[in-house]
Amino acid sequence: MKNRQEVILAGSGGQGLIMAGILLAETGMNEGKNVVQTQSYGIASRGGFSSSEVIISDDEIIFQHVEDPDVIVVLSQEAMQIYDGFDTTIIYDSDLVTPGKGNNRFGAPFTKAAFELGNPASINIIFLGCLLQLKPVVDPAKFAAVVDKKFKSNRNNEKALQKGVELGNMLKEAMAKC
Amino acid sequence: MDRTPRLVQGNQAIAAAAIYAGARFFAGYPITPSSEIAEECSKKLPKVGGMYMQMEDEIASVGAMVGAALTGSKAFTATSGPGFSLMQENIGMATIGEVPCVIINVQRSGPSTGLATKPSQSDLMQIKWGRHGDQAIIALAPASVAECFALTVKAFNLAEKFRTPVILAADEIVAHMRENFIEPLPGELEVIDRKKPSGPPAQYRPFEPSEDMVSPLAAYGSEYVFHITSSMCGPEGYSNNDPANATWKIKQLHEKIAMHRDEIVETKTFDADEAQLDILLIAFGGTTRVARAAALKLRQEGVKAGVLQLVTVWPFADLEVLKYGSKAKTVVIPEMNYSGQIADEVKRVLGPAADIRRVNKYNGEVITPQDILQVVKQSN
Numbered sequence: 001m002k003n004r005q006e007v008i009l010a011g012s013g014g015q016g017l018i019m020a021g022i023l024l025a026e027t028g029m030n031e032g033k034n035v036v037q038t039q040s041y042g043i044a045s046r047g048g049f050s051s052s053e054v055i056i057s058d059d060e061i062i063f064q065h066v067e068d069p070d071v072i073v074v075l076s077q078e079a080m081q082i083y084d085g086f087d088t089t090i091i092y093d094s095d096l097v098t099p100g101k102g103n104n105r106f107g108a109p110f111t112k113a114a115f116e117l118g119n120p121a122s123i124n125i126i127f128l129g130c131l132l133q134l135k136p137v138v139d140p141a142k143f144a145a146v147v148d149k150k151f152k153s154n155r156n157n158e159k160a161l162q163k164g165v166e167l168g169n170m171l172k173e174a175m176a177k178c
Numbered sequence: 179m180d181r182t183p184r185l186v187q188g189n190q191a192i193a194a195a196a197i198y199a200g201a202r203f204f205a206g207y208p209i210t211p212s213s214e215i216a217e218e219c220s221k222k223l224p225k226v227g228g229m230y231m232q233m234e235d236e237i238a239s240v241g242a243m244v245g246a247a248l249t250g251s252k253a254f255t256a257t258s259g260p261g262f263s264l265m266q267e268n269i270g271m272a273t274i275g276e277v278p279c280v281i282i283n284v285q286r287s288g289p290s291t292g293l294a295t296k297p298s299q300s301d302l303m304q305i306k307w308g309r310h311g312d313q314a315i316i317a318l319a320p321a322s323v324a325e326c327f328a329l330t331v332k333a334f335n336l337a338e339k340f341r342t343p344v345i346l347a348a349d350e351i352v353a354h355m356r357e358n359f360i361e362p363l364p365g366e367l368e369v370i371d372r373k374k375p376s377g378p379p380a381q382y383r384p385f386e387p388s389e390d391m392v393s394p395l396a397a398y399g400s401e402y403v404f405h406i407t408s409s410m411c412g413p414e415g416y417s418n419n420d421p422a423n424a425t426w427k428i429k430q431l432h433e434k435i436a437m438h439r440d441e442i443v444e445t446k447t448f449d450a451d452e453a454q455l456d457i458l459l460i461a462f463g464g465t466t467r468v469a470r471a472a473a474l475k476l477r478q479e480g481v482k483a484g485v486l487q488l489v490t491v492w493p494f495a496d497l498e499v500l501k502y503g504s505k506a507k508t509v510v511i512p513e514m515n516y517s518g519q520i521a522d523e524v525k526r527v528l529g530p531a532a533d534i535r536r537v538n539k540y541n542g543e544v545i546t547p548q549d550i551l552q553v554v555k556q557s558n
Contacts, residue, residue, distance in 0.1 A: 022185065025185050026185045029183055029184075029185055033358075034358055035356075035357065035358050036355060036356070036357050037355070037356040037357075038351075038356075039354060040295075040296075041295055042295060043210075043294050043295055062467055062470045062471045062474065063467050063468050063471035063546075063547055064351065064464075064467050065544060065546070
């Protein structure tokens, strides 16, 4: 694996994007790497474009923002429009987003899955579980340990992570066919 | 002691560093993007015997901070945008009263409410001149979570040592960024406490002229009874309208900073030690990072590029800017404001003949390495 991973998580306020970035960054840090997590959001606590970026690297991270993303998670149409031109893997929420015409676009029903688990706020754990199946930017087992510790072994998160892994495996098959 | 890194936000590092430096009083009014400082203080200060006071506004916040500082406590506040504007009058009171205190200004985009959640570096001149009247101020600008910690400790040290308000000129970039960080152990960083009087209380004068221009400061509530006023005052602390006294006082307020400039002014350099440079980037705060990234890209293309980081923004690093600036063919200054507030200072130091180029962004978006490279290449 190359020594630098760059991830963008983009959607709208209230989807847990910043917390998702923190969880990825903490996992990277626990692997002994340097990490930087940044975010951009508007004045509303719900809605409006919001994003969270994570860089994980063996080297010092100088510029704090992602310039060459390895993967982008897209959870709103507005975010899709912003990142559609990027030639990289994009994982999108098929409940909320119509993808552009680029290659490497993989959709899964994150919002529906979160509602089915009875906890819409678990969407970030679901899409991260999925992302790590497709692009293990951090060790999925170490990520599970971070989630477990952060949320004090909340069973709902375990289920959400499991769901994310399932969706990830589904997308992996789709990816293999590409 | 736990030496494993933690994922820490700039604002959290600032709050932790204040406590490390001995601060035990915070009065403030939360405002984005500085709110996490108040949040952290409300949780952590009571646990170390300190006090968190949620104020009705930023005017009162500085008033409470000044009062607390005069009781002997290390006191601070944190704000952003319009909150910093409201604080100006009482910061002036802290300046003339020579009250040690620290004001964290996490700069955001303005004017007024502006882009409340977006970064900016447009308060530099307000930090310097926001109060009416003659004065000198100290301001430090962190570029990372580690510097948020280190410079907050330094801000308290300078405030205590020189009996003056010190402003931590952070920006949304560093304040909201999270990085892996190992907090220094107690004793690892120097912590300075203010000079206290030792003579008989009856003879104490709070503004007694002294060689280093800084008089000992007693604490309200102690056996030393003294008066601090926002009016022009004499050595004993009472109102004094004598022109000779005003001349002494205003000069002293400036000279206590100027005569200690070597202790106050901190700069860092990156790849700037060659005898000649093609490009010198001068940067501060969050944009130091993009300047360094751009310099590295230029180096890869064979351009001799280096960076001078202004860790201390005020007083301005004239000597260092002259030293590094005069050996560069072109000086490039990226800053997140419209006109180039620091670029104007660089121009003052290097003169009108110097090739100075500005990279300004003021729309809430950060400056990218590409933005800098474009300006560098246009010019050649």
